[in-house]
Amino acid sequence: MTQQQLPSKRSHLKGMIQVPGDKSISHRAIMLGSMARGTSKVRHLLMADDVQSTMQVYRQLGVTIETSGEDTVIVSPGVAHLRAPDQPLDFGNSGTTLRLSLGVLAKQPFHIDMIGDVSLQKRPMGRVLKPLEKMGLRPVTPATGLPIQLAPNQTLHGITYTLPVASAQVKSALILAGLQADQMTRITEPIATRDHTERMLTTFGVTLKRQDSTLLVPAAQSLSPADVTVPGDFSSAAFWLVAGVLVPDSQLALSEIGLNPTRTGLIQLLKRMGADIPVQMHQTSGEPIGDVLVQTQSLRGIDVTKNDIPAVIDELPLLVLAATQAEGVTTITGAEELRVKETDRIDAVTTELNRLGAQVTALPDGFSITGPTPLHVAEPTVVRSHGDHRIGMMLAIAALLTDGALTLDGAESVAISYPTFFNDLAQL
Numbered sequence: 001m002t003q004q005q006l007p008s009k010r011s012h013l014k015g016m017i018q019v020p021g022d023k024s025i026s027h028r029a030i031m032l033g034s035m036a037r038g039t040s041k042v043r044h045l046l047m048a049d050d051v052q053s054t055m056q057v058y059r060q061l062g063v064t065i066e067t068s069g070e071d072t073v074i075v076s077p078g079v080a081h082l083r084a085p086d087q088p089l090d091f092g093n094s095g096t097t098l099r100l101s102l103g104v105l106a107k108q109p110f111h112i113d114m115i116g117d118v119s120l121q122k123r124p125m126g127r128v129l130k131p132l133e134k135m136g137l138r139p140v141t142p143a144t145g146l147p148i149q150l151a152p153n154q155t156l157h158g159i160t161y162t163l164p165v166a167s168a169q170v171k172s173a174l175i176l177a178g179l180q181a182d183q184m185t186r187i188t189e190p191i192a193t194r195d196h197t198e199r200m201l202t203t204f205g206v207t208l209k210r211q212d213s214t215l216l217v218p219a220a221q222s223l224s225p226a227d228v229t230v231p232g233d234f235s236s237a238a239f240w241l242v243a244g245v246l247v248p249d250s251q252l253a254l255s256e257i258g259l260n261p262t263r264t265g266l267i268q269l270l271k272r273m274g275a276d277i278p279v280q281m282h283q284t285s286g287e288p289i290g291d292v293l294v295q296t297q298s299l300r301g302i303d304v305t306k307n308d309i310p311a312v313i314d315e316l317p318l319l320v321l322a323a324t325q326a327e328g329v330t331t332i333t334g335a336e337e338l339r340v341k342e343t344d345r346i347d348a349v350t351t352e353l354n355r356l357g358a359q360v361t362a363l364p365d366g367f368s369i370t371g372p373t374p375l376h377v378a379e380p381t382v383v384r385s386h387g388d389h390r391i392g393m394m395l396a397i398a399a400l401l402t403d404g405a406l407t408l409d410g411a412e413s414v415a416i417s418y419p420t421f422f423n424d425l426a427q428l
């Protein structure tokens with residue numbers, strides 16, 4: 001575990017930041033590029049540990065993936081001609097890679113062993129295995145999590161399925177398997193989740209249809225190679241967004257970030273808390289991209305409920321931090337998914353922020369936060385990332401508001417999604 005001294009309390013923050021590429025979109029670019037037969041190109045791919053896991057998995061399956069500067073070239077024999085791996089596929093810490101790949105690899109004529117790190121081994125995979133088994137996926141032994149072994153399989157059938165949990169990873173796995181099935185697949189989403197898979201598949205020449213909240217995936221479609229540009233990761237920009245709102249006398253410009261409305265719930269919720277966050281859109285087709293200007297704002301407590309959650313799921317630790325500085329009570333409910341991320345994010349956020357003097361109460365499915373509370377420690381204190389990148393980076397932003405010296409234990413976890421986080425922090 002790496003320990004890193006966190007910066008001390010700031011009187012102001014000024015600067016401009018361009019964050020690295022979006023993690024969700026980077027995973028999908030590698031996977032769709034690997035499904036398409038031929039040469040695909042990706043610009044501004046995120047070079048972080050989770051995306052390295054994806055690249056490694058698809059290389060083991062016979063895909064060539066090479067990066068030079070900003071450009072990554074993928075040369076694939078196509079999903080129907082992948083090579084049997086001679087080692088287990090190691091998904092590292094990445095839930096997205098594993099869940100989506102279960103869909104990509106559901107119809108391979110060879111045996112596949114799947115493994116991952118201690119955190120990934122604890123995460124629920126039944127939510128994606130169950131519907132995929134209805135389509136014809138064949139695990140060797142019943143499994144609800146790693147390790148998973150897939151038996152060779154030559155057929156997949158379309159299903160009609162309503163997602164019991166709002167999960168873009170489950171939806172995407174079913175879409176990617178559905179493209180290889182022999183009948184139409186119908187997926188109903190009670191609450192909309194991020195739609196990067198659907199948007200990128202269109203670029204790869206695939207037809208999807210939508211009827212209200214149901215997505216129709218016509219059967220037996222192959223992908224054509226494509227060129228993709230990855231926007232800056234909104235979930236990485238979110239750290240600076242919240243820092244700019246909370247640190248006094250701040251002004252931060254965040255440029256070229258992905259502003260897909262299925263991801264920008266944090267902006268909507270900060271607006272509901274009273275903030276003014278001007279957004280300038282540059283690109284509205286494909287993945288929306290734009291700039292965001294953030295200044296110090298005063299916030300008031302709000303109620304955040306189930307329907308708000310998917311668009312802010314990965315930013316909830318930051319929203320809790322913001323709520324510690326808002327006037328009044330903020331309640332967040334319907335967020336039980338946080339308990340099955342890289343760590344139990346409800347417990348980790350509550351424990352670590354309360355050590356800084358916050359008043360956060362953990363609920364079974366969220367939080368109740370009373371603010372505003374000054375953050376301070378009486379003596380030098382070690383806070384813990386719990387091995388979770390988003391917790392570690394949220395605590396580094398909390399340090400900018402905290403009186404006293406903080407050290408972060410498990411600082412290496414930031415490399416999962418944002419390896420240059422501490423460099424960007426040092427530049428402000």
Ligand SMILES: O=C(O)C1=C[C@@H](OP(=O)(O)O)[C@@H](O)[C@H](O)C1
Nearest residue numbers: 024096166167168169170313314
């Ligand atoms: O599809 C994706 O890229 C992701 C979907 C979300 O997970 P769930 O699908 O489990 O909600 C999110 O938390 C994760 O960081 C990335």
Ligand SMILES: C=C(OP(=O)(O)O)C(=O)O
Nearest residue numbers: 093094095096097314341
């Ligand atoms: C939950 C996350 O990712 P994954 O599910 O891919 O591990 C995340 O990045 O916050």
